Amino acid sequence: MSLASERLPESIVRTAIEWQMRLRVDAGSAEVQRQLQDWLRRDTRHQLAWQRLQQVGGLFQASQLPDAEHSIPLLQRAETDLSRRRTLKLLGLGLAAGSATLLATQTPHAWHADFATTTGERRRVGLGDDAEVQLNTSSAVDVQGDELLLRAGEVLVDGAQWRVRCRFAECEGHQARVLLRERDGYSEIRVERGEALVSAGGGQRWLRAGEGLGVSATTMTALGKPPIDPFAWARGLLMVNDIRLADFLTEAGRYRQGWLGCDPAVAELRLSGVFRLAEPEVMLRNITHLLPVRVVERTRWWVRIVPVA
Structure with missing residues (x-):
């Protein structure tokens, strides 16, 4: 896949949008400009997200968007690749409704996922008699047969027997309560109770209560206790x-x-x-x-x- 066609993580797209908002308020601030340039230099995906946002920015202006309170949710919930055709289609729907209400209850992944949450929302979903899943803010999961697919965000799975696939690993729980969170460049997996088997890249590792693992495309790294209670x-x-x-x-x-x-x-x-x-x-x-x-x-x-x- 070429860089130009790369599908960007939602977190990067949202950060680019937030920088756009900040510039609108402090356009003349040298400090804001310096911080933006630092962010752009840290990752080529940051630069790509910023370029795409500038491209559709002109289209937004030409479309006479509503005020910032209405246009920002539309921007934040556009497809993560900021496709011009898709974004214009979504904006057309939003403007036809006269507000951002049509999109305000959906995340980018909610249009396709079996279960999803919006910004600030948390949701509990029962998975039969054996397990349940809680979705954190801006998260999405699919149910595929007897396993879950974490498409975005963060979930807490609790039950006797279950299996979840995330971006870089597959996790199987046994009488376990386990958190899975998609971060930029790796998947975070932590066990609060019970034990879980993590499989990735041809290797496997058992995790027990109190243990955590970061799994990327090439590595599996033990995680220490974070300053934020993950559960x-x-x-x-x-x-x-x-x-x-x-x-x-x-x-x-x-x-x-x-x-x-x-x-x-x-x-x-x-x-x-x-x-x-x-x-x-x-x-x-x-x-x-x-x-x-x-x-x-x-x-x-x-x-x-x-x-x-």
Whole structure:
């Protein structure tokens, strides 16, 4: 597959869209331009996503899109390859309805997947008598015979006997509760209870409670304990322990629309606490009680944490 036709991960496409939003607010900021260039240099896929977004950007303007509150959900839910024909078709449907309502309840994968969630949504699905699956924000799964296919995002599978395929591996659980999350470049698998057999690239590895594994196209790497409780989201919580503020905001940003970031001056501040995912605005206010920071909200789609003046 050539680079020009590569299908980009949703996380990269969404980040490119968020940079576009940020530039609209701070077009003259040299610091924003520098940060954007740093992001573009880190990965050729970042550059490709940015190029495609600029290409369809002209078409959006010519189509007289509604205001940002309506057009940003359309952008965020366009196909991950940002196909011009597909995007125009979707925009036509959205504009014909007079708003973004038609697309506001769907993720890019929801148009094709058996089960899916939108940004900030979590969903529980029963899989017969033997297992159930919980989908985290912006996730999608297919049921294929007696196994699941994780198409995007993150799921927590719990049951006596089950099998899940993700991008780089296949995971089979035995009386197990296991998390699978698709990240840029690898699949993350963690066991909370029981044990699971992970198969990838001709190799196999057993995981037991408390263990984690990162599986890429070429490697299987043991994962240590992260600063974010990987299972807390299933209880509606974001639980962190001594995490960088910048990393916390990256995780919190998965559960809300728009761009959420911070000033470099506060990026390294450390944060611990328990936050409710159903209350994203309260979450941000609580940060100001824990750290010497304040929230700058230019629009509901652009929020930045900065030092207290």
